[in-house]
Amino acid sequence: MAHDAELAGRVRRAVPDEKNVREVTMFGGLAFMVDEEMMACVSGGGGALLVRVSRSRDAEYLKVEGARRAEMGKGRSMGEGWITVDEDALTEDGDLHFWIDAVLEYNAEKTAEC
Template sequence: MAIDEALAAQVRAALADASHVREVKMFGGLGFVLNGHMVAASSDRGLLVRVGEPGEAEALAKPGAHPMVMNGRTMRGFVRVTGALDARSVESWLRLARVFVETLPAKESGAGSKRRRATR
């Protein structure tokens, strides 16, 4: 897998107004972490957004959206978006993801572990 630099740039632009955003290599691409929580990732496989279980049905009803499957297991609350993604659609997906992620309590810098599984 590889980082889709054009998609990563669109995600950066969509998150430009957010403070406390970090970029981390993850999921075979580049993850974007907001207040200590992964909000999105970009790779050559498309855009991954964390919408939470409450927003999952709404997200999956949108064109190009698919359940996130990792190692044969569906990851609840995460949606993979494939197909043509322009700046406007990326912004829309990031707004949806931020609605959920911004409800989570901020983690302290360095908090979390690669071994810890997402529970939301």
Template sequence: MTAQQDLLERVRHALRDRSPREVSMFGGMSFMVEGRMVAAARREGALLLRIDPSTAAELLARPGAHPALMGADRPMGDGWISVDPSALEGSGLDTWLAPALSFHAAQGTT
């Protein structure tokens, strides 16, 4: 099983009660909840998250977090972060999904 396949299964399990729709985009498989992207499992096993831009600096200070890039060098902006596979081990995935789900909830439904 590849790192991406493992992450896909773990994210599916973590979001199972939210009935996510999976869409291929952002260099991996994105998870849409209520029509909005929450996270994506990228090909190399990293997790892409949609977050509240006002929390970006705090989240980027955590080990394994980086500004998200589109392609080799195009920043996606303050509302996006990428998390290394090593930071997602054990309960790390739930810890990282929490701020994305919190931001999603604050945005309301579409």
């Protein structure tokens, strides 16, 4: 499974140590699961990052530079809460941490609802 190994390493290092993390191939890349919830998926050929965020903050997150609605195939939107972040928007560690924090926040909200 092809994925951007450098970006995958950065994601791996950015996840808090206390989290239960495993890596799984899915969505054509390498997905990072935290407590059995997808945190992020690193794709190949361009190093984009797929994240799942709160639908209530979807519009806000889409305004962040480099963020766009995730698609599953050309022109097939994955819907609210699914965002692809371009590699160029992840050059700084702070940018990557912003997205990881957004996903972990969403995952915590989902867990609290159960």
